[in-house]
Amino acid sequence: MNFYLLYFLVAASIFSFIAVFSLLSVYAERKISAFIQDRLGPMEVGKYGLLQTFADILKLIQKEFIVPTVADKVLFTLAPVIIFIAVFLGFVALPWAPNLVPASMNIGVFYVFAIISVEALGILMAGWGSNNKYSLFGAVRSVAQMVSYEIPAGFAIISAVMIAQSLDLQVINYNQGILATQEIKFLGFLEVNQIGGILAWNVFQSPHLIIAYIIYFIASLAECNRAPFDIPEAESELIGGFHTEYTGLRFAFIFLAEYAMMFLVAMFGVTLFLGGWNTPFPNIGSLKLADYTTGIYWGIFWVMGKSLLIVAIQMWIRWTLPRMRVDQLMSLCWKVLTPLAFACLVASGLWRLLLF
Amino acid sequence: MDVAQIIFYILAAIAVLSGVFVVSSGHLVRSVFMFFVTLFAVAGLYVFALADFVALTQVVIYVGGVLVLLLFAFMLSNKESLDGFGKISSGLLSTNRLAGVIISFAFLFILVMIFSKIDFESLNWIKASQLSGNVKTVTDDTIKNIGVNMMSKYLLPLEMVSILLMMALIGAAHIARKESHE
Numbered sequence: 001m002n003f004y005l006l007y008f009l010v011a012a013s014i015f016s017f018i019a020v021f022s023l024l025s026v027y028a029e030r031k032i033s034a035f036i037q038d039r040l041g042p043m044e045v046g047k048y049g050l051l052q053t054f055a056d057i058l059k060l061i062q063k064e065f066i067v068p069t070v071a072d073k074v075l076f077t078l079a080p081v082i083i084f085i086a087v088f089l090g091f092v093a094l095p096w097a098p099n100l101v102p103a104s105m106n107i108g109v110f111y112v113f114a115i116i117s118v119e120a121l122g123i124l125m126a127g128w129g130s131n132n133k134y135s136l137f138g139a140v141r142s143v144a145q146m147v148s149y150e151i152p153a154g155f156a157i158i159s160a161v162m163i164a165q166s167l168d169l170q171v172i173n174y175n176q177g178i179l180a181t182q183e184i185k186f187l188g189f190l191e192v193n194q195i196g197g198i199l200a201w202n203v204f205q206s207p208h209l210i211i212a213y214i215i216y217f218i219a220s221l222a223e224c225n226r227a228p229f230d231i232p233e234a235e236s237e238l239i240g241g242f243h244t245e246y247t248g249l250r251f252a253f254i255f256l257a258e259y260a261m262m263f264l265v266a267m268f269g270v271t272l273f274l275g276g277w278n279t280p281f282p283n284i285g286s287l288k289l290a291d292y293t294t295g296i297y298w299g300i301f302w303v304m305g306k307s308l309l310i311v312a313i314q315m316w317i318r319w320t321l322p323r324m325r326v327d328q329l330m331s332l333c334w335k336v337l338t339p340l341a342f343a344c345l346v347a348s349g350l351w352r353l354l355l356f
Numbered sequence: 357m358d359v360a361q362i363i364f365y366i367l368a369a370i371a372v373l374s375g376v377f378v379v380s381s382g383h384l385v386r387s388v389f390m391f392f393v394t395l396f397a398v399a400g401l402y403v404f405a406l407a408d409f410v411a412l413t414q415v416v417i418y419v420g421g422v423l424v425l426l427l428f429a430f431m432l433s434n435k436e437s438l439d440g441f442g443k444i445s446s447g448l449l450s451t452n453r454l455a456g457v458i459i460s461f462a463f464l465f466i467l468v469m470i471f472s473k474i475d476f477e478s479l480n481w482i483k484a485s486q487l488s489g490n491v492k493t494v495t496d497d498t499i500k501n502i503g504v505n506m507m508s509k510y511l512l513p514l515e516m517v518s519i520l521l522m523m524a525l526i527g528a529a530h531i532a533r534k535e536s537h538e
Contacts, residue, residue, distance in 0.1 A: 117420030
């Protein structure tokens, strides 16, 4: 029975991680936006405004649940739950450190990819259930964009999987560092099984994956509905997009899902391309930096550090670039990213055939 | 009864009940969303059959693709034509439903008959594969097997499917293209 208790404990700890991460990243986002726009950001609540997000949460919890009279009440109530659960389930397969993964499965990559697509359905549910034309427009835009950008993201992921030769996220992690079980080569010629560090990451094992990672990163921004791809919630034309009608805790759940999604796609990309929980320091001669900095706690530290860095870049981009128009968004996806992703796929195949 | 069995029966019950809701509900959008629950429950049942790849493919293709397409088609069609569906007579023996009723009863009859006649524990091919050790366990890497078979034994069907998809893509692009008016 202890077995099942552990399952609940794992689920609870993932949930609390998402909650704490969202709290802190909302604060970080405000401070980063303030820095970029030459303001101070929140300064009133607590030292440097540190307690601002707690005040926000308190406000959200106190708020009344408002259901519009003509809304489809069942769909309206269920939608935030579906959106959140879809993202929450994605975290199940992501490994945190050597031997530390909530659920080890041999098709982890495919699982994460599949479960993320459920979020689109939750968004459509919210948009339709609100019975508000702005919500519906936002939802339709959001889903159209998510479905289109899944294609370049998918091909970028497949080109990394072809290099890693496994769909198990933990195996992909192992084969990007000193714990590798198969032969790994820096740029395809220098064997780095003993050296490890940054040289063994997938993007440095085969350099075309850098392009694949950039494609994946752009597509992942679109899948989180983050700027510059945030036309689903374009304030100037659609008010709040699909979550216009939501109040209180329901809105908080949509918000939580958005931030959790940012971390999920960042961590997924880090695992596939940037070495996951592997250390960036290589072994240099007798200076065994990689050996020192590999382990359970180091693993958590590295994967967190890398993912948070990517999340910070996502925020930086949001406050720097202007929003794209719908037609620009679609032509970027279909005319630039998709052909490039196909090229990466072919390059991965040739790389495998010619160098191994 | 262990936990896995309880989960199996819960999933089966969800699949059946939500399936009944999908066909009996008069509310079209809710039916489509309920269909999502059915598909998810069936995906869960696939996992119990050690077909985890099929389960995930079901989620990707049906939930991420077909259901979203259904909803889009629904949202883009006009309200009057959808209201027309409500006016079609819905008695069990009305002419537009009679054929469906007969077919479904016949199918139910076949299923019940097979279920009552066959002893699933002692089928010949199951016994044979148990004897020869040709069985799957929970920890087996099924995906590798699928990949190898796709690229060797079933290469021709795979290529045929990809040509079919290519034709569909070209057709879609042709329909969507702007006609130049001469």
